[in-house]
Amino acid sequence: MDDRNLIAVAEQAAATSRVIRGARAGATVLADDGRTFLGCRLEFADSALDLDAVSNGIAAGRAQGLRRVVRVGYYEPTESGLPTLPAATLQRLHEIAAPGLVVIFSAGRGEYQERTLADLRAQAGLQ
Secondary structure: OOHHHHHHHHHHHHOOOEOOOOOOOEEEEEEOOOOEEEEEOEOOOOHHHOEOHHHHHHHHHHHOOOOOEEEEEEEOOOOOOOOOOOHHHHHHHHHHEEEEEEEEEEOOOOOEEEEEHHHHHHHOOOO
16 A cells, blocks of 8 residues: 555544544554554543543554564644654554564645654653
8 A cells, every 4th residue: 555545544544533622643553464454532520530542553463463563654634734643652662563564644734754664753852
């Protein structure tokens, strides 16, 4: 699946989000065996229970035997700049990432940007 399709499918996954405080968000997680798994943002009255789209995509994949993640498409509309991922999500990705994992971000304005997991972790202050 190419990057454009990763983002398009993530946008479709975002439509199933349950949001109270934030924007809808969706993710497409590409496994090392070529399968893709979808995730969406889920928010609850108690924000400690919230689940992000990438983590949901990882969980869906693990339930189907996903071993390594090679690429992620992430969509979340923002007014300016690109969306970000929580530090906990970056840690989860780090645990099951194939070498060179890249996340493709889209804010819904027709542009997207690739970022390596290593760069995202460094920006978040993670070692």
